[in-house]
Amino acid sequence: MLQLKPTKARVIFHIDMNCFYASVEMAYNPKLKGLPLAIAGNPEERKGIIVTSSYEARAQGVKTTMPIWQARKLCPNLKILKPNFPRYQAASTEIFKFLASITPYVEPVSIDEGYIDVTDIDYEGGPVQLAHDIQKTIKDTLDLPCSIGIAPNKFLAKMASDMKKPLGVTILRKRDIHQKLWVLPIEEMYGVGNKTAEKLRKLGVETIKDLAEKDVYVLKQLLGINGVRLKNRANGIDVRPVDPDAVHDFKSIGSSQTLPEDTTDELELFQLMNELARNIERRMKRKEAVARTVQLMIRYHDRKTVTRSKALPMYIDDKEALVRVAKELFQLNWTGDPIRLLGITAQDLAEKHQVAQQLDLFTYEKNVEKDKLNSVIDELTTKYGKNPFIELKQKEKTDNTIYPRTSFQKDFLQEFLKEK
Known part of the structure; x- marks a missing residue:
C-alpha cells in the first residue's frame, strides 16, 4: 500500500459525478439535454424504479428509488431510458484514468464517486485551482458535470461535495464545521441512514451539532462502536487514508x-x-x-x-x-x-x-459429479474442436453485463483495476 507523508496537513478531494447515468446519456445524445430525464429498469412493470434523474426531472419531484408510475404522475413529460451499463462503465473508467494521471492516491468508492489525496501536489494556484481544473477537464473532455469537496479528511470532503450541485467546488475546513456542518439536520450526515436518524432523534439529536455534543457513552450504548465513529466525524475527526487498495475490499x-x-x-x-x-x-x-x-x-x-x-x-x-x-x-x-x-x-x-x-461427504460427491461433467466437456471439445458450451456462457455474460441487478456499482471497481 502507498504511504502518505504524515508531516503535512492532508488535502483530500471527493469527486462526485452529478446525475451520472443521466449525464452520460445526455453526453451521448445531446438532444436529451434540458429535458426531464430518468434512468430506470423495467418501465412496464411495477418493480421498475428510478435509478437516477436529471435536475430538470428532480425539479418536478422525481427522486431516486421512486416507482416509475409515481414519477410519471409527477412529471407527465418524463423521458425514461433503460440503463446502459457498458456506456456508464466506459465513462467511469475514463474519469478514474484521468484522476490517476494526477495522483497515485485514488480511491474509487463507486462508479460515480471517489477520493483523491493531493497533499503532496505542488500545483500553481493551489488545491482550489486544481479542483476547478479537474472539474473543467472532465466537463470539456467527457461533457460530464461533477462536484468536488475539498477538506482535510474523507468525511468532510464527502460532506463538502454534497453542499453545492451541480458543478460545485466547496471547501470545508475543521474550523468551518460550526457554521457549515453542525447546522444540518442529522439525516443529512453521511453515514446516518433513516433508521439511525430515527434512533438519534429519540435521544433529542436533531442536528449534526447535537450529535457532536452528545455524550459518547450514551451513543455507544445506542449504536455500539458506530456511535463513537459518528460522534468523531460530527466533530470533523476522520483518520482514514485515501487507500488505492481499498478497491480490492x-x-x-x-x-x-x-x-x-x-x-x-x-x-x-x-x-x-x-x-x-x-x-x-x-x-x-x-x-x-x-x-x-x-x-x-x-x-x-x-x-x-x-x-x-x-x-x-x-x-x-x-x-x-x-x-x-x-x-x-x-x-x-x-x-x-x-x-x-x-x-x-x-x-x-x-x-x-x-x-x-x-470436503465432507456432500461436497466430495458434488466434486466427483463436476469432474464427470468436465470429462464430458473435454470429450466434446476434442470431437468438435471447440467447447460447445462457450457460446452459451458468453451469451449469459453479455446479457448480465447489459442488465446487471444489484452489483454494478461494486463490480465495476474490479474492471477499473484491470484497466490500470
Missing part, C-alpha cells in the same frame, strides 16, 4: 428483487430465490470468493422488512447451498403475509485461494 455479495405483485405463493417465491442465488453464484465465481454466512431479507406488502442470517460451519460458493439456507431461513421466519421483495446476501466472504478446501 468486498465484504458481501447480494441480490434482491421486487415481485410484480405481492404474493404468498411459495412456488413463485422459491423460484425467485433460485434466480437470486444464481446471480450471487455467478458473481462469487467471478470474484473467486466463498461465503460463510447467508442472509435473507423479506419485505412485506406493508414495507415492513425483516432480515435473518445464518452462519455456516463451512464456506460455500454455489447456488444450491445458498438456496438451501435461504429456504431454511424463510420457513423459520415468514409470517405468511404477502411478500413484496426478497433478497439474498452472501456474507463473511473470503478469497478462495486463502481458504483450504473443506
Whole structure:
C-alpha cells in the first residue's frame, strides 16, 4: 500500500459525478439535454424504479428509488431510458484514468464517486485551482458535470461535495464545521441512514451539532462502536487514508428483487430465490470468493422488512447451498403475509485461494459429479474442436453485463483495476 507523508496537513478531494447515468446519456445524445430525464429498469412493470434523474426531472419531484408510475404522475413529460451499463462503465473508467494521471492516491468508492489525496501536489494556484481544473477537464473532455469537496479528511470532503450541485467546488475546513456542518439536520450526515436518524432523534439529536455534543457513552450504548465513529466525524475527526487498495475490499455479495405483485405463493417465491442465488453464484465465481454466512431479507406488502442470517460451519460458493439456507431461513421466519421483495446476501466472504478446501461427504460427491461433467466437456471439445458450451456462457455474460441487478456499482471497481 502507498504511504502518505504524515508531516503535512492532508488535502483530500471527493469527486462526485452529478446525475451520472443521466449525464452520460445526455453526453451521448445531446438532444436529451434540458429535458426531464430518468434512468430506470423495467418501465412496464411495477418493480421498475428510478435509478437516477436529471435536475430538470428532480425539479418536478422525481427522486431516486421512486416507482416509475409515481414519477410519471409527477412529471407527465418524463423521458425514461433503460440503463446502459457498458456506456456508464466506459465513462467511469475514463474519469478514474484521468484522476490517476494526477495522483497515485485514488480511491474509487463507486462508479460515480471517489477520493483523491493531493497533499503532496505542488500545483500553481493551489488545491482550489486544481479542483476547478479537474472539474473543467472532465466537463470539456467527457461533457460530464461533477462536484468536488475539498477538506482535510474523507468525511468532510464527502460532506463538502454534497453542499453545492451541480458543478460545485466547496471547501470545508475543521474550523468551518460550526457554521457549515453542525447546522444540518442529522439525516443529512453521511453515514446516518433513516433508521439511525430515527434512533438519534429519540435521544433529542436533531442536528449534526447535537450529535457532536452528545455524550459518547450514551451513543455507544445506542449504536455500539458506530456511535463513537459518528460522534468523531460530527466533530470533523476522520483518520482514514485515501487507500488505492481499498478497491480490492468486498465484504458481501447480494441480490434482491421486487415481485410484480405481492404474493404468498411459495412456488413463485422459491423460484425467485433460485434466480437470486444464481446471480450471487455467478458473481462469487467471478470474484473467486466463498461465503460463510447467508442472509435473507423479506419485505412485506406493508414495507415492513425483516432480515435473518445464518452462519455456516463451512464456506460455500454455489447456488444450491445458498438456496438451501435461504429456504431454511424463510420457513423459520415468514409470517405468511404477502411478500413484496426478497433478497439474498452472501456474507463473511473470503478469497478462495486463502481458504483450504473443506470436503465432507456432500461436497466430495458434488466434486466427483463436476469432474464427470468436465470429462464430458473435454470429450466434446476434442470431437468438435471447440467447447460447445462457450457460446452459451458468453451469451449469459453479455446479457448480465447489459442488465446487471444489484452489483454494478461494486463490480465495476474490479474492471477499473484491470484497466490500470
